[in-house]
Amino acid sequence: MDFYHRSALILDALDAKKGSVKGLCMSEATKSRKPGEGARFLKVVVEVLKYRPHIQHLLTATKLLAQEPTLFVPPSSTAAAASAIKSGVAASASKALKQPKKYQKQAPTPLNLASVMVHDLMFAKRGLTLPKEHKVRKKLEKYKPALDKENEREKRRRKVPTNEGLQIALPEKVASSLSSIGKGKKREHDADRFAEEAGAGLEAVGEIRWMRVNTLRWSVEQAVEWFEKGGWEMFEDVEEMLAAAQSKPKVFALDAHIEPLLALPASVSLPTMSAYQDGRLLAQDKASCMPAWVLLAPILADAEEALTNGLDVEGEEKKRGKGLRVLDATAAPGNKTTMAAALVAGEPINGKVTACERDQGRFKVLKDMLKRADAKNVQPMNVDFLSLKPDDPKLKNVSHLLVDPSCSGSGIPSRLDHLVPSAPEEEQLSRIRALSNFQIAILSHALRFSGAKRVVYSTCSIWEQEDEGVVMRVLGKKEFREMGWRLAPRDEVLPTWERRGRVEACGGDKDIAESLVRCLPEDGTNGFFVACFVKDEDAEPIPAPPIVTQPAETADVVEADAEDGEAAAPAAANGNKGGKQAKKAKSTVSQAARIAKEEVVGKAPESAPATTKETGANAKKGDKKLSKKQLYLLKKEELKRKKAAADE
Template sequence: MKIYFEAEKFLKHPEGNLQSKIFNDKSLKSNPKHIYALVYSTLQYKEYINQIITKSKINRQIKISDELLALLVHDLLFSSRGRIESGKHHIKDSFLKNKTRLQAELIKLKLKYKVKSVDQLPTIQQEDETPVRWFRINTIKIDPERFFKKHKLNLQPVNRFQDLTKPGLIYQDEHIPNLYGVHPKEKITTSTEAYKLGEIIIQDRGSCFPAFILNYKEPHSKIIDACAAPGNKTSHAATFVDEVVYAVERDSKRAAILKTMSEKATGKSRKKLIQVLNQDFTTIKPEDYEDVTGLIVDPSCSGSGIFGRAMDEETKNSDRLEKLASFQFSIMKHALSFNGARKVVYSTCSIHAEENERVVIDLLSDEEVKKQGWTLANRDLVLPNWERRGLEVEFEKISRDPNVIKELAGGCVRTLPKEDGGIGFFAACFVRE
């Protein structure tokens, strides 16, 4: 019952960033991932849970808070397990005495809404909207000054993205050049003329990290974007390089989208700036690209940093995460085998250490990677002013020296969903002389 008592307070006060509140609460004894999943799902089905509670009159039988009762009803009737967490407790015993009555009300509810299972009921989505709409001015086609004059955007600047409380305001990001944030209701969308012309790219803040980190202080002439579709990171990387970005995508349909996006971003004048390669990155021979000095590797991941997916991920299959991590490791190891490479940026839109710090640790511990001379970059090369770094506790697996641990974590950056103005994101930078 402990998980229900701990989840109760978050259900009483669900406003704000629910995920960050739960994950930052150090007093919790239960797994915060499980608490978040429970509260999130209970909020989704709250309307139906309240109907069942009212019809069954169970709230007259058990004198507990409405929130605690809702959590118990959720797990009995609306969770995939269909049961209350194990463990003896007098509240649990009293609640289960009403099991038959509650199940009868659920049957009536499904008949009322003409569905066969609870997952067919329309649910309230929680935390599924971005707090900021980010867009990047595409300097391949237009510079910021000319962009604002051309499109006559009369927006009032604010100093923090948190101040974007209404349309009519704009924030210029302090970490990524030419990146701007506006209120989600601002009329800057994919139907905007500037977007259609390729003058702006609508791209999440965290997604802009890899290309900037890769080219920070020392821009490259030729780079590879190993998992390029749909192309936002690719077009961003192209704003830094002198010669070419090789954009690799193995799926033919996604490669077609990538090509279209790339052509829009570069235009006819610089159409050779991005070259799309429709093939599996791991089949590319490093010796064929000796002059490539930088790579971006953003492989398939759980997507747990994307709004609305965290709850699904907390019913996660550990085998799936293990398979994803194995794939991420293999594709990164291939990227690190390019002889001419001096910098490789690894990134995911996941919040899970299994796909982030632990993949980094496995690479740093690999004998071949060690022989090739790869290390993690110092913080001063990886968004030095960004405060949220890699999880230091994870790097305790390879060192007990607090200075070494801090330095390794400093070679990584993280963003939290919503709290940092966008999706949850992770990036790490590998370097060698």
């Protein structure tokens, strides 16, 4: 039953908008670290989601949940205890409260647990994976004739000959990718690929599989030589490579924009490549490589020029201290971190990277990635970046920062989001506003670091509110203009990349738009956005950028830092009434920031637990058979459990 419970918990998390299908499956799999479990969760959850509307129809038509209200409730869950109390039988209520807390914190909803089990009963080739004598299986199989009858009736009504016609269809490429997940020993390789790709949106985009040469272990020249010895043909142009891939299985190309990046056909099998298995090649989408490249490419160019001209670059670095210091504000799963580490490692830069990750689970993923990439010049820190003090003497040498905060993920086309019912429009807009406020808070925090000279902000979103909107609101802050912060010009930010920022979202300022980088799936990458801020303390403060008229759906976004809680000027200027509005706005922004910060670790804010008073009232209302003394003892037991949980 454990696998069914955990699969249902993933569905619960999807319903609560706590993450993507793949991300949540990976997160659940990391709890046990069993080989191939992530791939197994993915296949089961996706299959249930494809049949979900139909399964819910079957449950309604057969009245299964109504007739078996406790069948899909774990015996030691809070729901079971509440049901026992409501029954009014003191002995069963007391027994339920004293049960082990195996499912106390994470009990799946009966509907989702029933959906997973009915799926296996009706549509899985293996059937229910429970012993034949298991009481849940025996009870559920009694309903199979009624379920089969309703299933056949629905196929006739919808005029489909097979069960597959009752599913939500998947895009061809996604379906092909899922069907390729192997069994047995091969599953371990597929699970590794699944974990790495699902955690960072690294699936092949369209026809291209992007691979980064890990220059901590290898050089681009060595990689090219290795491919050619293996019978691969190299092309200088990605489009030519794709054309050749129609008739040749082994082709690759050098990327025109990012030096250590290679393009391979999407059909390439990573588990068969030894260079991928040992970490010399890393799967990383091209757009995901852009932030670290934009941040550090000028440093590499300066170092190369200095060496060419015979200048003592190493001596200059020694005068400054310990070499270049880079800080990654939100580092997990670690692809951008390891790329930054590779770019600054060794002579003549001798740089180091500090990598911050707040969530413990994601911090472990980060450390695993650092080990795989052999990134010994990275210091991982299990801390919230916002808790670091910009004037901390230990961080005074940090000059380059990567800021890739939590975002909507709207630029990742293969998240399987179409299988999950969309949130109401207002709910989606509220989430985007909350994320935007948090993004401004974390970017502002980075710009305040005393030694910061170059800060790159990026998202895997295509929404203007999270991209140009954040940039314009930060540029509009007098504090940062007076500090000398401005956008790096186009010639420092992937100058040959054609797709730039949206002019209308930049208040009509073409120069600002040209400084920004945008990616869309039609570019052969995930949807992405990159902005590079540079600091010139000696220059005159730049004028305020043009005011961008907010779209109607975001007009109520408070123009304030989620971190600072600065109220909008109009509200503050209206006397007492304005003060109340400002206070309310500040509260709203603080709440938005809290919600958005929770998103960094893939969690949604939890609702407050019911109070003891409420629990007692509910128990009393439905518990006429319980005496006052029994009610008191139950309340006392509940209070003890809550205190123990709080102490943990």
